[in-house]
Amino acid sequence: MASNRHLGRIIALQTLYEEEFRRDADDADFDIDAVLERNIARYRDMVDDIAFIEKLVHGVSNHAAELDIKLQPVAPEWPIDQIARMDRMVLRIGLYELENEADVPPKVVINEAVELAKAFGGENSSKFINGVLGTLLRQRDGEVETSEKLATKKPAAKKKVTKKAPAKLVKKVTAKTKTSRKKA
Numbered sequence: 001m002a003s004n005r006h007l008g009r010i011i012a013l014q015t016l017y018e019e020e021f022r023r024d025a026d027d028a029d030f031d032i033d034a035v036l037e038r039n040i041a042r043y044r045d046m047v048d049d050i051a052f053i054e055k056l057v058h059g060v061s062n063h064a065a066e067l068d069i070k071l072q073p074v075a076p077e078w079p080i081d082q083i084a085r086m087d088r089m090v091l092r093i094g095l096y097e098l099e100n101e102a103d104v105p106p107k108v109v110i111n112e113a114v115e116l117a118k119a120f121g122g123e124n125s126s127k128f129i130n131g132v133l134g135t136l137l138r139q140r141d142g143e144v145e146t147s148e149k150l151a152t153k154k155p156a157a158k159k160k161v162t163k164k165a166p167a168k169l170v171k172k173v174t175a176k177t178k179t180s181r182k183k184a
Contacts, residue, residue: 005104007046008053009093009112011039013120015057016089032061060089060096067092074135075128087125090116094133098140106137 015036022030036057040050047053060067068080071091080088094113098106110133117125 004046004048005052006112006115007043008049008056009116010119011036011043011047011053012056012060012093013086013089013116015039016060016093017086019061020085020089032057056093056096059100060092063096064092067095070136071095071132074132074139084122084125086121087117087128090121090125090129091132094129095136098133098137110134110137 015032018035019030019032036054040047040053068088072080075083083091090113093116094109097104097109097112101109110130113133114126114130117129121129
């Protein structure tokens with residue numbers, strides 16, 4: 001089923017890419033369900049989990065603006081509308097899966113997004129995708145980890161800090177003291 005889901009992500013990516021392209025071209029006749037059905041039909045013999053593809057396409061499509069708002073702070077040098085269309089679609093799919101697919105491990109989601117970027121994006125797309133999604137995952141896990149630690153962590157007792165003199169200095173002072181005593 002894993003490779004089946006990989007193909008499903010490719011179909012979702014194609015559908016979402018076409019949706020954004022046609023909407024930007026003011027195509028009033030665009031019907032996402034018709035495009036999705038056409039794209040699934042091309043691979044019908046190889047795809048079993050059609051519900052996964054439909055959920056992914058409709059989830060990303062319906063929540064694109066919310067996903068973009070979450071993506072923007074992670075890549076502030078790149079306004080979301082200036083990111084290459086393909087990279088933007090891959091980021092949206094990856095973020096949507098990180099947030100909504102509990103049965104898929106986060107590292108798998110990121111790896112799948114990187115593979116999509118390698119196959120369909122530009123030369124540096126995979127690094128960019130990996131960096132953005134990795135940062136989002138660390139932020140998400142860091143927030144959960146921090147709140148859990150704060151709830152269970154006991155305050156640490158203060159330790160008295162003592163400074164030790166370096167060994168060379170101790171030997172020098174000891175030697176001078178012995179020499180001074182002999183002279184006295």
